[in-house]
Amino acid sequence: MIRSTLPALAVALLAACAAPANTQNTAPLTTGFSATQLDSMSARVRADVAxxxxxxxxxLVARNGSIVSTQTIGWQDAAGKVPxxxxxxxxIYSMSKPIVSVAVMMMVEDGRIQLADPVSKYLPELKNLRVGVEKTDAAGKPVLELVPAHREMTVQDLLRHTSGLTYGVFGKSLVKEEYKRLDVDATEQTNTEFIARLAKVPLQFQPGTTWEYSRSTDVLGALLERVSGQTLATHLQQRIFTPLQMKDTGFWVPPAQQGRIAEPFAVDPDSxxxxxxINVRRAPRLESGGGGLVSTAADYxxxxxxxxxxxxxDGVRLLSPKTVAYMTADHLGIVGARSLARGAAYLPGPGYGFGLGFGTRTGTGESATPGSVGDYYWGGVGGTYFWVDPKEKTVAIWMMQAPGxxxxxxxxxxNTVYSAMIP
Structure with a gap:
């Protein structure tokens, strides 16, 4: 549940950034960032808004635990001229996934879940799933042949998207058509109903063989509900949001706070x-662990x-340092050397592997953007994005509602954040 009190950080942001047109950067050289470069960065965003x-x-950009730059630019609701x-x-859509992944690893540390456990231990509906293999019949028509899974998906598979599951809404395949036919991706269902539908469709891949962006984190949300005996919203509130003082993060925005919801353009300016x-003005039936949360820059x-x-x-510990290091390590393996297959649409991109909830950088080169080995990130389809660079001790958060x-x-x-870094 989102509360009305502003986070302490948001109050600081409000004081520093009272008007979108008048925001300034005051980064001293000791922060390792050029104030001039950061000013150019904010000027560019203002020009794009105009x-x-x-x-x-x-x-927001932070280094060594201190905020270097925060900017509030443009319109929260352009149609209503709300700054x-x-x-x-x-x-935040899929930026929900790292949060749910942390909640799962907290359960692992509590000894209530094991990563090697089959998912069916907690969700027996998902036992004995079969894999859909596309074949061609005598008439040349594509058909779906169902074959046994070589092994069950594990909790680790869900965390690293190697479960064999998929999304019905991205790309095309006969398995994805089954997702659509049974409305697996529907929002008007509970997590229990979602699992019941998912149990009726075949897997896209053999578990543990291929990275495929999927409903895996939604299954983790349902698993958390089953193990904890709580709704996902209640569980995340108690274990993560309240301890971290994330006062504006949840699955919907209550009426008293709906004047703060950022809105997209009604029509994409390019397409x-x-x-x-998604409608976040009412409590959803589906508390989607893979994409249902809302948040603020301060909270995230x-x-x-x-x-x-x-x-x-601030003295509140959710995970041990070893667990965080394990989560943010690559769990897929080096390409071409006993690695798991990446699939046709490998979202982490070149230069990145995938950990337990994050894309994680495996080399300084190859990627089309700069970074450090070991940096990790994820984003949301609505336009949000974050990354953490342990080598540079830097956190960067980008929040907008412009999916296109x-x-x-x-x-x-x-590119711009790294170009602003100075010795």
Whole structure:
């Protein structure tokens, strides 16, 4: 549940960034960032807002635990001419996944879940799933042949997206058509109903063989509900949001706070297609662990800084440093050397492996954007993005609601932050 009291960090942001058009960077040289470069960065975002590229954005860069730059630019709701606020609330979609992954690893540390356990130990509905293999019949028509799984998916498979599951909404395959036929991706269902539908469709891949972006983290949310005996919202509130003082993070925005919801343009400025994001003005039936949360830049900073600190912030510890290091290590293996297959649409991209909830950098080169070996990240389809660079002791958070522009601004934000770093 989102509460009305502003986080302490949001109050600081509000004081520093009272008006989107007048924000400034005051980064001293001791922060390792150029104030001039950071000013150019914010000027660019203001220009893009003025040209109608994006409605607005809130972003934050921190180093060594201290905020170097925060910016609140443009419109929270362009149609209503509502200025962006430091505490504007964003639909973070798949940036929910790292949070749920942390909750699962907390259960592992508690001894209530083991990573090597078959998922069916906790969700027996998912036992004896079969794998869909596309074949061609005598008439040349594609058909789906169901074969036994070589082994069951494990909890680790869910965390690293090697479960054999998929999404019905991205790409095409006969298995994805089954997802659509049985409405597996529906929002108007509970987590229990979601698992019941998922149990009726075949796997896209043999478990443990291929990275495929999927409903895996939604299954983890259902697993957390089953093990804890709580709704996912209640569990995350008690274990993560309250301890970390993430006061504006949850699965919906209560009426008293709905004036802070950031909205997209009604029509994408590039594709000219209407933009539709999830309705967060009412409590959802599906508390989606893979994509249902809302949050603010201030709240997500506390979560990311906790990770950078090795599982602790302000005296509150969620995970041990060893567990965080394990989560943010690559769990797929080096390409071409006994590695797991990446699949046709490998979202972490070149230069990145995947850990337990994060894309994690395996080399300084290969990727089209700069970074450090060991940095880890993820983003949301609505336009949000974050990364943590342990080598540079840096956290960066980007919040906007512009799905069509998300890929460009993710790359631009990362390029610009690293270009602003100085010795």
């Amino acid at each position: 040209q109608g590229r994006i409605p607005g954005a809130v972003y 962006m606020r430091p505490d504007s609330i964003f639909r 000219k297609v209407p933009v539709g994001l 900073f506390r979560f990311a800084q906790m990770l950078l600190n090795g599982g602790e912030i 522009q998300r890929e460009y601004y993710r790359a631009w934000f990362r």
